[in-house]
Amino acid sequence: MTTLLQKSPIDRTVLSNGIVVLVTENPAADIIAARIFVRAGSCCETREQAGLAHLLSAVMTKGCDGLSSLEIAEKVESVGASLSADTSTDYFLLSLKTVTSDFPEILALAGQIVRSPTFPETQVELERRLALQDIRSQKEQPFTIAFDQLRQVMYQDHPYAMSVLGDETTMSRLTRADLVNYHQTYFRPDNIVISVAGRITSAGALKLVTDIFGDWQATTTAPPIQNFPDIKSKPQHQIKPLQTQQSIVMLGYLAPSVSSPDYAALKLLSTYLGNGLSSRLFVELREKQGLAYEVSAFYPTRLFPASFVVYMGTAPENTSIALQGLRTEVELLSHTEVSTDAFQAAKNKILGQYALGKQTNGQIAQVFGWYETLGLGIEFDQKFPEMIADVQVQDTIAAAHQYLQAPYLSLVGPEAAINSAIA
The missing domain is CATH 3.30.830.10 (Metalloenzyme, LuxS/M16 peptidase-like)
Known part of the structure; x- marks a missing residue:
């Protein structure tokens, strides 16, 4: 039908x-x-x-x-x-x-x-x-x-x-x-x-x-049901000494899947923090403090629990201060209101990028097929902009307070630099 x-x-x-x-x-x-x-x-x-x-x-x-x-x-x-x-x-x-x-x-x-x-x-x-x-x-x-x-x-x-x-x-x-x-x-x-x-x-x-x-028939055996183990790990750090020109400092937070009511608030926070040259991390840590070769945040859309990640590439001698800078910026989200202008700018950015991502036939086929495959339904295309528009500043503070508290830490770079950062 x-x-x-x-x-x-x-x-x-x-x-x-x-x-x-x-x-x-x-x-x-x-x-x-x-x-x-x-x-x-x-x-x-x-x-x-x-x-x-x-x-x-x-x-x-x-x-x-x-x-x-x-x-x-x-x-x-x-x-x-x-x-x-x-x-x-x-x-x-x-x-x-x-x-x-x-x-x-x-x-x-x-x-x-x-x-x-x-x-x-x-x-x-x-x-x-x-x-x-x-x-x-x-x-x-x-x-x-x-x-x-x-x-x-x-x-x-x-x-x-x-x-x-x-x-x-x-x-x-x-x-x-x-x-x-x-x-x-x-x-x-x-x-x-x-x-x-x-x-x-x-x-x-x-x-x-x-x-x-149409003549392709499924076997009578039902497809396997995925029973994945619960994620019970506790935040900890991992380091990898490597002789490189820069250190990579990366923080990860376990975050919910796309079906969570907190998905839109976290997606907006990811955009505010690390999407583009006007993002909070870029302005504060690269432009103002000169710490970052590159800095960004991402929160991928996943069927199962996702990860909210912020990272920076920095000079080895700045590894410790870069780590502290990243942690401080994420911690601020839990107790400091994003300004009205910055909040609206993040909404405009994510909604504009979403609209631009559906210009070609390939992009259109991809978006709707993806939503159907994830079990969201093709109506999610209409729901997503509404969800973003409905997010309030207090929603982002609550989401940050729930999910962005205890980070996992990954460091890669010269041994002395990364060891001093976790000392």
């Missing part, structure tokens, strides 16, 4: 096999973009198989039933289309974009890839070697080292503790059989969201998706 939501340009249909189809008609340009989401990302891996979803995304487009990697590439490139696969903590994603006339052919190809990948052994081995190179190169990047050790100490046994790439040990032992098993377990129609945006009618898109995916 198709339901057209009030004030929404999106048609949402659930096929008989469980696939959710979202269609946004946008005839402005002769282009169609689609996103095929699978409700399975790196959070569905065991710790022993960390990196499995990433490896699957890398190999997914390298062969499917009846087509080699080269043949797939030729089909896509011969019409100037794009097709790629990616994975995140909470979902797998196949993205495609074509001119309108080529959309049926490329969507059909995407259907073959999603339903019948072959995972050729030579491609598995190649992509595993490339992933191992990425893992090793990240060991030389101070920010990545700092974030990895922060994530591990915060999340411990929870899947969010691991990098999407896994580590050298887990990536090295992944096999083609592991990819096949993961695909058979999670790639099923009742676990799929297909979001389409562009010059196509809802009826036309629905017919195409039904023709390509």
Whole structure:
């Protein structure tokens, strides 16, 4: 049954096999973009198989039933289309974009890839070697080292503790059989969201998706239920001595998922603190005090408990004062009202960036498919700006008081500098 939501340009249909189809008609340009989401990302891996979803995304487009990697590439490139696969903590994603006339052919190809990948052994081995190179190169990047050790100490046994790439040990032992098993377990129609945006009618898109995916039937076995361990870690610090030109100082706070009533207030605080050249951290710690090479804050939207992170890259001799500066700025949020002008500026910034993030068909397909996959519903697109607009200063103080009190600390830099900072 198709339901057209009030004030929404999106048609949402659930096929008989469980696939959710979202269609946004946008005839402005002769282009169609689609996103095929699978409700399975790196959070569905065991710790022993960390990196499995990433490896699957890398190999997914390298062969499917009846087509080699080269043949797939030729089909896509011969019409100037794009097709790629990616994975995140909470979902797998196949993205495609074509001119309108080529959309049926490329969507059909995407259907073959999603339903019948072959995972050729030579491609598995190649992509595993490339992933191992990425893992090793990240060991030389101070920010990545700092974030990895922060994530591990915060999340411990929870899947969010691991990098999407896994580590050298887990990536090295992944096999083609592991990819096949993961695909058979999670790639099923009742676990799929297909979001389409562009010059196509809802009826036309629905017919195409039904023709390509409608005969795909799920097994009678229910998809696995994720039972993640509770996060019981206590704030502590992790240090990594490294001979670098700067120290990375990073504070992390366990924060709620996107479904929390405090999500909007924390999103606004993240924007106020560390989003852009006018943000509080940039002005106070870089412009006024000259402490930071780079400084920022982020609070990602997650299906499960997220992390609220502030960080700074600073000269090694400034490590201690930089740490104190970051802590002070976050602590202020719990007992000091943000000025009316700064508060409204943060709201304007986040709402403006949100609107600008939905200009292209690809962005539109991404946003609505993502919301559906996270279980928020496509109406969240309307709710989010309202939630931000409704946040009051006292809401941010209450959220900061609840979540931003006891930080986890991650330091990377010259040994003497980081040891003195925690002395």
